[in-house]
Amino acid sequence: MKHLFKPEVFKNILGILVLFLIVKILWFVVEVLWLPPVGIDQIAQKGSKALYYRVKLTPNEAAAPVTTTRKQPVRQASGNIKDIKLLAIYNASDATVVTVAYKSKTKVLSRGDNINGFILEGAGNDFATFSKQSKTYKVHLLKGKASSTSSVKTIKTTGIKAKSVAVKGDVTDAGDHKIIDRALLEHYAKNMDDIYKNIGIGEVREGKNLAGFRITFVRKDSPFAKLGVRRDDVIKSINGQEINSYNAAFGVYKNIQNIDNLTLVIQRGKEEMELEYEIN
Amino acid sequence: MQMVKKIFIALAVIWFAVLLFMPKQAMYYKLEQELAKHAIKINEKSMDEGIFSFTLHQADIYAKGIKLASVEKVHFFTVLFYTKVTLEKLTLDDSLKNIAPTHTKEATLIYAIWNPLNISVEAEGSFGGLNGAVSLADKTLHLDFNESKGIEMLKPKLKQSEKGWYYETSF
Numbered sequence: 001m002k003h004l005f006k007p008e009v010f011k012n013i014l015g016i017l018v019l020f021l022i023v024k025i026l027w028f029v030v031e032v033l034w035l036p037p038v039g040i041d042q043i044a045q046k047g048s049k050a051l052y053y054r055v056k057l058t059p060n061e062a063a064a065p066v067t068t069t070r071k072q073p074v075r076q077a078s079g080n081i082k083d084i085k086l087l088a089i090y091n092a093s094d095a096t097v098v099t100v101a102y103k104s105k106t107k108v109l110s111r112g113d114n115i116n117g118f119i120l121e122g123a124g125n126d127f128a129t130f131s132k133q134s135k136t137y138k139v140h141l142l143k144g145k146a147s148s149t150s151s152v153k154t155i156k157t158t159g160i161k162a163k164s165v166a167v168k169g170d171v172t173d174a175g176d177h178k179i180i181d182r183a184l185l186e187h188y189a190k191n192m193d194d195i196y197k198n199i200g201i202g203e204v205r206e207g208k209n210l211a212g213f214r215i216t217f218v219r220k221d222s223p224f225a226k227l228g229v230r231r232d233d234v235i236k237s238i239n240g241q242e243i244n245s246y247n248a249a250f251g252v253y254k255n256i257q258n259i260d261n262l263t264l265v266i267q268r269g270k271e272e273m274e275l276e277y278e279i280n
Numbered sequence: 281m282q283m284v285k286k287i288f289i290a291l292a293v294i295w296f297a298v299l300l301f302m303p304k305q306a307m308y309y310k311l312e313q314e315l316a317k318h319a320i321k322i323n324e325k326s327m328d329e330g331i332f333s334f335t336l337h338q339a340d341i342y343a344k345g346i347k348l349a350s351v352e353k354v355h356f357f358t359v360l361f362y363t364k365v366t367l368e369k370l371t372l373d374d375s376l377k378n379i380a381p382t383h384t385k386e387a388t389l390i391y392a393i394w395n396p397l398n399i400s401v402e403a404e405g406s407f408g409g410l411n412g413a414v415s416l417a418d419k420t421l422h423l424d425f426n427e428s429k430g431i432e433m434l435k436p437k438l439k440q441s442e443k444g445w446y447y448e449t450s451f
Contacts, residue, residue, distance in 0.1 A: 016293050023297035035306035036313050042321040042342040190378040193436070246344035254375045 081118060081130065081137040087172045088181065089123045089141060096120070098128045099172060099181060099280065100139075106172075106179050106280045171226035177276035184223055185256055185279060198222035204234055212236060212244055227264075228275055234267040295360065304334040304356075319344045324354075333357045348373055361393040370405070378433055381407040389414075407431045412446075423447040 087106065088099040096111045098120060109120045118130035118137065126141040169181025188195050200216035215233045218225050235243050238252045239262060262277040305327065312322060325338035336354040340347055352369035370384040384405035391399045399414040401423065408427030415422070425431055425445040431438065438445045 015290075019290065019293045020297045020301075023294060024301045027298075027301045027303055031303045031306050034310070035303060036309045037306070039309040039312045040316045040321055041323050042340070042345065042347075190433075191436075192379060247346050250346045250375070 081132075081139065084115060084118060084130070084139055086128050086139045086141050087174075087179070088170045089126070089128060090168050090170070090181070090183065096123045096128075097168070097181075097183060098123055099170075099179065100128075101142075101174070106174065106278065108181060108183070108280050169223075171223050173226075174278070177278055178227065179278045179280050180223075180227075180262070182257075182279055189253070189257055199224040199229075201235075210245055213249065227277070229264075229266065230268065232268075236265040236267055236272065238265075239263055299358070299360065300331055304329045308334060308336075308356075332359055346373075348376065363391045365389045380434060381405055381430055407434070418450070420448065420450045 083102055085101040086098060087101055090097040097108060099106060099108050100115060101107075102115055107115060109115060111120055111122060113120050115130075118132045121129045121131050121136065123129065128139050128141075130137045130139060168187050169184030171181070171184065172179045198219040199222070200218075202214050202216045203210055204212040204214050213235045215229055215231055215235070217231055218229060237243055239259065241248055241252060243249050243252070260279050262279060264275040264277070266273050266275065308327070315321065321342045322336070323340045323342070324336040327334065327336050329335075334356040337352070339351045339354050341349045341351065349370055349372045351367050351371075353367075355364075355366040355368070357364045357366070365388070367384070367387040370387055372380055372382040372384075374382065376382065384403055384407075386405075387401070387403040389399055389401055397415065397417040399416070400411070401413060401421075402411045403409065407430040408425065410423050410425050412421065412423035414420075423446060424443060425438070425447070428445055431445060434447070435445070438447050440446075
């Protein structure tokens with residue numbers, strides 16, 4: 001009988017197919033015993049709400065507006081320099097920024113800015129100079145409880161070689177609430193490492209689930225200490241957003257530069273407290 | 281001689297069969313499971329398999345529930361003794377622009393059996409280019425930046441030598 005294939009070739013092909021089958025079976029066993037049939041995906045967080053923003057609405061008690069348009073003459077500012085209270089000074093070699101209170105409102109001014117006709121010219125260790133109609137006025141720093149020792153920062157910038165970036169801005173006490181300098185927020189948004197040098201935040205877990213964040217330490221005299229938060233405070237919510245996940249916390253971090261008010265709800269011991277901040 | 285040839289052919293067949301029948305998708309799921317233990321998750325739009333490769337398309341990378349980056353294409357290539365992972369068009373979340381360069385055109389990690397204690401790293405992006413290595417023996421990562429532009433936000437974490445800026449950390 002004549003063979004269609006050489007038996008040697010047939011044997012080799014069969015051998016190869018057997019090896020393929022063995023490897024396939026081995027992989028099948030590995031897949032069944034050790035490999036998961038489905039992957040793990042991040043599920044979008046539901047029920048999270050956007051940060052709320054506090055808006056001061058004027059009571060609608062005024063008479064209906066008159067529709068006639070009348071060109072009003074531009075009023076010259078006639079305020080007094082004594083109306084301007086100096087709350088904080090940031091004075092670097094390349095920038096001067098001051099926080100002032102004027103008619104119960106706080107405002108951050110940089111060199112050349114105008115408030116009620118007074119132009120900020122410069123600042124010293126505990127005073128700022130304003131000019132108006134070629135006259136120069138000197139306003140001394142308000143010696144308040146919080147601002148008496150710590151609100152002045154005179155920092156010399158040292159250029160690119162500097163390893164750490166100087167902290168700009170400060171937190172000032174305005175009685176019922178505190179005022180956070182926007183420059184300070186911007187500094188911490190740009191230098192996250194600086195946050196963890198001043199404040200420690202740890203997880204609070206209920207079983208396996210993350211329930212919130214606890215403050216583990218606050219560096220004395222840091223801006224975080226001036227916020228009024230303490231060690232072992234549990235952060236419950238920020239501007240109405242419950243802080244029970246990293247995503248929620250990061251959402252606040254992403255939006256922090258766009259908000260004007262901050263309401264922090266913390267739990268201190270058994271007591272729940274609301275801390276109010278104005279960002280200026 | 282005939283025996284040596286047969287053994288060589290058998291090894292080549294086994295090598296090819298291992299790659300051909302490798303459950304690449306299930307192995308990727310295993311990788312996802314391991315990463316999830318460190319709170320890192322990857323959401324991909326689609327994936328496809330080749331004989332020697334596995335590709336993820338439009339992958340979003342999350343850490344602790346926060347979306348950190350998105351990658352247009354993650355390409356895994358392996359011939360067992362040489363493995364290469366390529367990330368194309370890696371974009372970090374905009375909120376991280378103050379911490380790291382946001383755009384990376386391509387990043388490549390290579391592990392080869394002839395250099396078993398190192399994983400070489402190369403990347404190209406808005407920061408210019410970088411190359412370096414992960415030392416598995418010393419448990420260190422060393423990255424040399426080829427240019428000094430576009431890395432201003434990284435400089436507080438970088439060190440400078442005669443060759444230029446570099447990043448070094450241990451794990």
